[in-house]
């Protein structure tokens with residue numbers, strides 16, 4: 001049993017486990033439960049005897065089903081300032097590019113229990129563990145959901161054409177969209193990501209936000225939802241031409257795959273031998289020399305060629321919030337879930353607005369502007385399902 005002096009009842013009758021100093025906040029039992037069912041357990045200070053007592057009590061408590069994970073205690077005052085420095089790619093410097101390509105989807109083994117991982121999770125706690133906190137901020141507000149696709153709704157796979165979404169995930173997204181305006185914000189072209197998701201009630205922002213469209217289902221086409229935004233339209237002929245050139249230029253590199261995402265182009269190197277990465281980067285850069293209005297960025301084992309227009313996923317979510325009538329509103333709570341560098345633009349916008357929550361999907365520590373984290377698409381699905389249950393409960397009680 002839990003030590004009785006640590007248990008108090010919250011207004012909602014959920015027992016709260018009060019951790020005294022140095023733990024800065026109370027943790028609800030259910031939040032600890034969710035932290036137990038995934039490896040991101042954040043409890044208290046390693047040195048604290050009381051924390052040890054809590055751990056022992058929680059581990060033996062009949063309130064919790066057996067967990068495959070151990071509760072780990074660690075100190076909040078051990079946060080490093082920065083976990084991982086983002087690689088900066090020096091244009092023209094082959095080595096720097098290869099380093100950046102390596103860092104774009106690190107494969108290094110980050111053990112679940114490494115000190116680095118634990119510190120990172122303290123800094124960006126699990127959105128499942130903090131679900132109640134997130135939802136208490138959502139009370140009386142319109143929640144708007146933004147979802148990245150690859151690595152967030154679908155697992156990362158070798159062949160980009162086979163990045164399918166699980167039927168359970170589709171069901172979760174479909175249910176979320178019944179209660180909250182929901183948008184898919186992807187690096188893929190809009191038609192391609194639509195073909196994977198196939199839910200006509202959603203907003204879609206393809207090509208890293210450069211191609212936005214409101215729901216196509218008639219039922220959802222209210223006046224303010226009939227949106228369309230293509231800020232880089234004039235680049236279309238150029239992108240089509242550069243796509244052809246890139247196909248030709250990268251032909252000799254085994255495993256290289258060029259994807260036409262309409263307003264941007266993706267050169268995948270996931271299946272390219274590492275010794276050829278430098279060569280691939282050189283070939284891509286040599287093409288771009290003739291196109292100064294295009295720029296090169298990176299995603300997960302992918303080089304992305306985009307127009308130099310100042311428009312990214314951050315602009316896309318601002319545009320969508322404005323289209324929904326929440327430009328300067330305090331009554332909205334945007335939640336953005338994504339796994340990639342390009343999602344950082346959206347996290348930054350939320351941070352700047354001081355509104356809503358960015359949730360980074362990552363198993364490994366990354367420098368991020370997101371507040372919370374989830375480990376993998378499976379946890380994203382679980383989070384979405386909980387959101388729906390929460391909303392249904394609220395509606396039932398009113």
Ligand SMILES: O=P(O)(O)OC[C@H]1O[C@H](O[C@H]2O[C@H](CO)[C@@H](O)[C@H](O)[C@H]2O)[C@H](O)[C@@H](O)[C@@H]1O
Nearest residue numbers: 149150156157158160163186187266270300302
């Ligand atoms: O913004 P997103 O929806 O996350 O799209 C970003 C890129 O995702 C895709 O590539 C990534 O996923 C592939 C499939 O799992 C994987 O093979 C690749 O290595 C990843 O980079 C997509 O193919 C790209 O076009 C998107 O730009």
